[in-house]
Amino acid sequence: MTGPGPAPGDDRVHHVEGEPVPRDADAIEGDALPAPGGQLPVVGPVVRFLDNRTGLVTFGRTALEKVFPDHWTFLLGEIALFSFIVLLITGTYLTLFFRPDGTQTIYAGPYAPLDGTKMSAAFSSVLALSFSVEGGLLARQAHHWAALLFIAAIVTHLTRIFLTGAFRRPRELNWIIGFTLLLLALGEGITGYSLPDDLLSGTGLRIIYSITMAIPFLGPWVASLLFGGLFPTTQIISRLFIVHVLLLPGVLIGLISVHLLFVWIQKHTQYKVPGATEHNVIGLSLWPGQAFRSIGAFLLTAAVIALLGGLFEINPVWIYGPYVPYAAAVPAQPDYYVGWLEGLVRMAPNWQLTLFGITILPEPFIPGLVVPGVLFTVLWVWPFIEAFITGDHREHNLLDWPWEAPWRAATGAAFATIFLVLLLEGANDVLAAWLLIPVEDLTQFFRIMVFVGPVVAWIVTYRLARARLEHGTKPIEPLGGIALRRNATGGFEEVHDRAAVDAALGGGGRK
Amino acid sequence: MTAGMEREPARYRGPRSVQRTTRIERRAELFVGLLFFATILATLGLIVSYVIGANTQVDGVLLAIALGGIGGGIVVWVQYLMHTPTMIEARHPMQPNPVAEMSPAQAAMREAESGFTRRHLLLGMLFASVGGLLTAIAVPLFSLGPLPNGRAWFTTAWKKGSRVVDVNGNVVHASQIPVNGIMTVFPEGAPGDAMAQTVLLNVGPGLLQLPADRASWAPQGFIAYSKLCTHAGCPVGLFRATEHDLMCPCHQSTFDVLDGAQVTFGPAPRPLPQLPIQLQPDGTFVALGDFPEPVGPAFWNQTLGGGA
Numbered sequence: 001m002t003g004p005g006p007a008p009g010d011d012r013v014h015h016v017e018g019e020p021v022p023r024d025a026d027a028i029e030g031d032a033l034p035a036p037g038g039q040l041p042v043v044g045p046v047v048r049f050l051d052n053r054t055g056l057v058t059f060g061r062t063a064l065e066k067v068f069p070d071h072w073t074f075l076l077g078e079i080a081l082f083s084f085i086v087l088l089i090t091g092t093y094l095t096l097f098f099r100p101d102g103t104q105t106i107y108a109g110p111y112a113p114l115d116g117t118k119m120s121a122a123f124s125s126v127l128a129l130s131f132s133v134e135g136g137l138l139a140r141q142a143h144h145w146a147a148l149l150f151i152a153a154i155v156t157h158l159t160r161i162f163l164t165g166a167f168r169r170p171r172e173l174n175w176i177i178g179f180t181l182l183l184l185a186l187g188e189g190i191t192g193y194s195l196p197d198d199l200l201s202g203t204g205l206r207i208i209y210s211i212t213m214a215i216p217f218l219g220p221w222v223a224s225l226l227f228g229g230l231f232p233t234t235q236i237i238s239r240l241f242i243v244h245v246l247l248l249p250g251v252l253i254g255l256i257s258v259h260l261l262f263v264w265i266q267k268h269t270q271y272k273v274p275g276a277t278e279h280n281v282i283g284l285s286l287w288p289g290q291a292f293r294s295i296g297a298f299l300l301t302a303a304v305i306a307l308l309g310g311l312f313e314i315n316p317v318w319i320y321g322p323y324v325p326y327a328a329a330v331p332a333q334p335d336y337y338v339g340w341l342e343g344l345v346r347m348a349p350n351w352q353l354t355l356f357g358i359t360i361l362p363e364p365f366i367p368g369l370v371v372p373g374v375l376f377t378v379l380w381v382w383p384f385i386e387a388f389i390t391g392d393h394r395e396h397n398l399l400d401w402p403w404e405a406p407w408r409a410a411t412g413a414a415f416a417t418i419f420l421v422l423l424l425e426g427a428n429d430v431l432a433a434w435l436l437i438p439v440e441d442l443t444q445f446f447r448i449m450v451f452v453g454p455v456v457a458w459i460v461t462y463r464l465a466r467a468r469l470e471h472g473t474k475p476i477e478p479l480g481g482i483a484l485r486r487n488a489t490g491g492f493e494e495v496h497d498r499a500a501v502d503a504a505l506g507g508g509g510r511k
Numbered sequence: 512m513t514a515g516m517e518r519e520p521a522r523y524r525g526p527r528s529v530q531r532t533t534r535i536e537r538r539a540e541l542f543v544g545l546l547f548f549a550t551i552l553a554t555l556g557l558i559v560s561y562v563i564g565a566n567t568q569v570d571g572v573l574l575a576i577a578l579g580g581i582g583g584g585i586v587v588w589v590q591y592l593m594h595t596p597t598m599i600e601a602r603h604p605m606q607p608n609p610v611a612e613m614s615p616a617q618a619a620m621r622e623a624e625s626g627f628t629r630r631h632l633l634l635g636m637l638f639a640s641v642g643g644l645l646t647a648i649a650v651p652l653f654s655l656g657p658l659p660n661g662r663a664w665f666t667t668a669w670k671k672g673s674r675v676v677d678v679n680g681n682v683v684h685a686s687q688i689p690v691n692g693i694m695t696v697f698p699e700g701a702p703g704d705a706m707a708q709t710v711l712l713n714v715g716p717g718l719l720q721l722p723a724d725r726a727s728w729a730p731q732g733f734i735a736y737s738k739l740c741t742h743a744g745c746p747v748g749l750f751r752a753t754e755h756d757l758m759c760p761c762h763q764s765t766f767d768v769l770d771g772a773q774v775t776f777g778p779a780p781r782p783l784p785q786l787p788i789q790l791q792p793d794g795t796f797v798a799l800g801d802f803p804e805p806v807g808p809a810f811w812n813q814t815l816g817g818g819a
């Protein structure tokens with residue numbers, strides 16, 4: 001499955017049946033294979049210690065020699081992973097101080113403007129985090145910035161996968177997992193945003209409650225069970241908390257592991273770079289190049305988040321104040337990843353279907369659940385839709401350049417346009433104030449654009465891609481430099497020229 | 512090993528057996544060293560900052576330097592000082608090759624398996640029992656919340672004779688609301704209540720165009736509407752006096768105050784319910800009853816009324 005590893009009978013491994021294992025095996029260094037990392041200080045001895053007792057290194061060698069292609073767009077998914085790790089770390093720090101408690105208390109703390117105000121214990125603990133806990137505000141803001149980065153990285157990562165056709169067989173399942181991860185991340189964002197129980201988050205919850213109530217026939221039951229009764233309830237914060245810090249992170253960790261396992265098993269796709277074929281992987285081995293680069297990239301991502309969290313104020317809940325059901329913040333803006341949903345809900349016409357006194361389709365149901373559901377379902381199962389349309393069910397390991405599949409690029413652009421228009425409509429009040437246009441006119445404009453925009457985007461993108469394609473792609477240059485090829489015993493040997501590469505791989509080269 | 516090499520494109524750096532230190536490498540070494548040194552300084556700074564109680568900005572910058580120093584150092588190190596060869600690995604189709612013949616072990620396993628799959632009735636009962644078990648486990652989920660058929664879903668705390676109070680529970684006096692004034696009010700005993708929240712507006716006499724049966728509900732241009740948006744439940748709080756309309760800050764549903772809060776724009780599907788009020792001789796208000804219809808966002812049986 002993972003290619004030929006060192007054969008059991010590898011002549012470098014001496015093993016004689018029945019021979020007693022020497023007691024102080026650590027002393028016999030010559031017997032072990034030179035371990036990756038074996039030359040490093042601290043790491044080296046530890047690796048040797050472990051290897052001599054478990055054989056882990058011998059096993060791990062194949063893993064560490066695994067080849068990963070190199071392209072800046074392959075970093076996007078990594079950035080998503082790194083932001084998630086930062087979220088786990090900062091989030092854990094927050095749980096030590098945050099109180100998931102909706103009980104009303106009277107504030108008496110260092111933030112004078114809210115002194116004596118009635119608020120939930122949860123909101124009060126967020127104020128404490130922001131003003132009293134050392135590093136608390138940094139952790140809160142870093143957590144929030146990391147959340148924004150996390151979702152942005154997932155979206156750009158999925159966009160890259162989409163435009164290059166990396167989701168094609170055999171990787172359809174991993175697209176579905178990746179898209180599910182996006183949904184879970186959105187869930188994490190929404191539940192986290194709702195935890196502080198400030199005016200903005202409470203208003204958001206009120207809207208979510210109302211959309212849930214609007215589910216035909218089941219709505220009131222579902223809403224009551226989820227929230228613990230009629231809005232506003234005291235239980236909701238503690239319920240969101242357990243979803244936010246345990247359930248969703250647990251599922252995320254599990255699915256991310258499967259996601260990476262699949263990348264491992266199926267091997268990374270690669271761009272059409274010199275030497276690349278459907279039957280090989282050209283790149284750097286995991287150890288040491290890619291491993292160190294990834295560690296470095298993780299720390300750099302964390303550094304950027306620390307900088308954002310330290311210097312740029314985000315979600316200053318003390319300015320919004322605690323949630324009260326009869327007040328609203330103006331203008332109210334959700335985080336951007338919810339903005340498109342907000343736009344949908346804002347632009348929807350006020351139609352609802354009522355028959356014999358029964359409201360069959362309460363208004364918020366279609367824009368709040370059906371339309372997002374349809375948009376996401378189409379994207380979610382896209383690999384199968386595309387294979388159905390093109391009839392192409394072959395395995396693909398070489399990536400398309402975006403223009404090589406004009407109608408796919410066009411469809412991607414159309415989807416992007418829909419989400420962009422919705423996102424802008426979600427900020428219609430802010431834009432209207434900015435552009436000095438009545439907000440009603442702006443909404444009418446976006447109502448038209450959400451249909452016209454994607455069509456225009458489709459045609460323009462299609463034309464551009466066709467033009468680029470007909471312009472002709474550059475012939476692929478021959479492979480330069482030195483390449484190493486993994487041989488049957490798991491070792492590497494040098495390959496000198498293209499013909500040899502192709503012949504050795506038995507792939508017959510590219511067209 | 513490097514024999515016969517052409518000019519290497521930058522992407523492909525071959526392995527080198529002869530380690531020479533070039534000028535670029537020496538500079539890279541210096542740079543990496545400086546980055547790691549910056550990390551050491553920044554971590555010291557972070558500790559000092561904790562002791563003297565510094566602020567978020569300083570901590571953020573120091574932490575960024577500390578993390579970025581190691582991260583940047585490692586990346587530069589790999590990029591310039593480590594000679595990572597490009598490698599080629601073969602890949603194989605994911606679809607397994609069909610096997611011509613079953614091994615005896617496989618045959619035995621298949622045989623054992625059929626002892627399971629053959630017994631359709633038992634299998635059916637197994638699935639049914641698992642389904643039953645899951646259902647039984649799921650039933651207690653109903654204790655997560657009350658069934659939504661209580662009066663609270665359909666009625667509010669307003670009753671005939673409820674005095675109109677403000678958010679602090681103080682009785683509201685007509686003189687507190689000038690023409691084009693607006694105030695958020697509640698029934699006495701429930702200030703701040705989410706369902707009963709109401710806006711009391713003074714549009715002045717002679718402008719209102721209410722249906723005949725509701726005209727008496729708005730004495731002297733004072734008119735009260737539910738503050739709970741019929742779209743998604745936000746508090747409808749923006750009163751645009753010149754247009755005489757109420758706008759919801761959430762999705763801009765707009766209600767015509769003069770015309771019984773008919774919807775003139777936005778996603779709200781129905782008008783805000785109007786509260787019948789009466790102006791007392793002492794200038795205070797009382798309600799003549801609850802809202803004539805349920806307040807707030809739509810749900811399927813909203814207009815059918817509650818069971819309990």
Ligand code: HEM
Nearest residue numbers: 088091092094095098144147188189192193195245249315
């Ligand atoms: C995908 C992962 C996650 C995302 C997108 C996310 C997002 C958010 C957001 C946007 C907030 C609001 C922050 C604010 O106050 O401005 C938040 C709060 C919070 N998060 Fe997360 N989070 C994630 C994972 C976690 C994890 C793994 C934990 C804990 C183990 C956690 C613990 C918390 C806590 C305790 C709060 C409330 C404290 C506060 O709001 O200040 N989060 N989260």
Ligand code: FES
Nearest residue numbers: 740742743759762
């Ligand atoms: S809640 Fe009022 S317009 Fe949506």
